[in-house]
Amino acid sequence: MSSMIRIFLALMLCGWALMAPAQDFSGLARLDAAQSAITDTRGGVQIRLRLSQGVPYRVYTLDAPRRLVLDFREVNWQGADPEALDQSMAVTGLRMGTFRAGWSRMVVDLDGAYLLKTTALDLEGATGAADLEVILHKGSDAEFTARAGAPNLPGWDLPEGSSSQLKRPRQRGEDPLVVVLDPGHGGIDPGAEQGGATEKDLMLMFALELKEVLVRAGGFEVVLTRSDDSFVSLERRVALAHRAGADVFVSLHADALSEGLAQGAAVYTLSESASDAASAALAERHNRADMLAGVDLSGKDDVVADVLMDLARMETQPRAEKVAGELLAALQAQKLKLHSHPLRHAGFSVLKSPDIPSVLLELGFLSSERDLQQLRDPAWRARMASAIRDGLSAWRLSDAASADLVRH
Incomplete structure (x- = not known):
């Protein structure tokens, strides 16, 4: 067997994996x-x-729900079948x-309180190939709750300068309209997913085309929350809009229903109470994206901040x-074909910016x-992009x- 270099990860809460200095x-x-x-062990x-x-990596657990997260810098997952691996x-x-x-990520959903026992990376000196082994024990x-939590890295998923960005004055129709386009999902x-198509790919393609239009x-300055196949957390999407000084935020999606029939376009605005059960279910699925992607959602509640944001939304929501x-x-x-009830509302987290009109x-x-x-048809997408341009201009x-009128 080729000589191996064994690197043991210190079992510290949310610690980074230690790498071999010579590699x-x-x-x-x-x-x-x-x-x-x-696989299961005893x-x-x-x-x-x-x-x-070998690549730098980190391993940690998250609670509510219980998950194991493995981050790599970086891994190509092409050809990997989750059902075959699991x-x-x-x-x-x-x-x-x-x-x-x-950065690449693997998220493992756990049905119990499985704790990190050992983590080791073996490197083959001759080929450079690596074997990562993670052992969990019940x-x-x-114990699980006490140990769970993402690495404490401030700004890990927030854009630089987002916290110090000054509030942009309300647009007066004189300067270019700053539009933040948010292609849903990613990474x-x-x-x-339907018929070999994924929502993340279709929305990115359309967002790039819409930006060009x-x-x-x-009269438009356009910023995208993502321009490639990367995951962007809901919090980061909103932070990017603030950093850009957005006048308006438009999140782009194309959902799929597991039950019932629906077709045509619809526009959603923010509301704590959904306009109907279907809208509530859709918002719940969208808001679960961060959890499914392994984002640490603990410590997100702030009652005082919520009250202040509600006050700010009193002006923004009508806009x-x-x-x-x-x-x-x-x-x-x-x-263009519209949904039978095209104007709807629900509690989408990505629409909760208090001072940016968001849909x-x-x-x-x-x-x-x-x-x-239609989403696959360039001619239809061009018509849709032109309509959005006209709507934003109006x-x-x-x-x-x-x-x-408000000023006077």
Whole structure:
């Protein structure tokens, strides 16, 4: 057997993996799925990942719900089948994908309080290939809760300068309208999937096309929350809009229904109470994206901050509703198919910016064969992009006029 370099990870809460100082870790590692597996052991779980080379990594657990998270810098998951990898009765779900630029993530859903016992990376001196082994053992609920938590890295998922960004004055129709386009999902979170198409890919493609249409029209400055297949947390999406000084935020989606029929476009605005049961279920699925991607959601509640944000929304929410109205009017003018109830509201976390008018636009439903065909059709996407451009242009003028009335 080739000589091996064994590197043991110190079992510290949320600690970074220690790397061998003599080993040069660089480039993109590939997962050898045939030599990788998650299996049960006596009283625990074993995770074995065969990589084409060693890469920096970290391992930690999260609670509510219980998950094991493995971050890598960085791994190509192409060809990996979660169902084939997961051979453990203690694992209830497995997801892999890009988390953020330069980082890949695996999230393992656990059905019990399984604690980190050992983590080791073996490197083959001759080939540079690496074997990562993570051993979990059954512990108590109290132990799991006490040890769980993401590494304490301030700003890990927030853009630089977001905390110090000054509030942008309300737009007056004189300067370019700053539009933040938010292609839903991404990376480890594919969103809806149907017929080989994923929501994350379709929305990114459309967002890039829409940006081009807006820029060519003039009078718009466009920022995307993601421009590649990376995961972006809901909190980061909102923070990016603030850093950009957004005048309006438009989140782009195309959901799929497991039950019932739905087709056509719809626009959602924020509301604590949903307009209907379907909207409530949709918002719940969207808001679960961070949890599914392994984001630590503990410590997110702040009653005082919520009250202050509610006060700020008293001015912003009517403006968001006018954005929705102008978009729907423009879609109708382009004779684009609308949902039977096209104006809806629910508690989408991504719409909760207190001072930026924000809407979520469902371009259609992947569960509808007609909608899926349209989303794949460049001519249809061009019509939709033109309609959104017209709707935002109309809102820009009406919003500026309303601002003048308030000022006087």
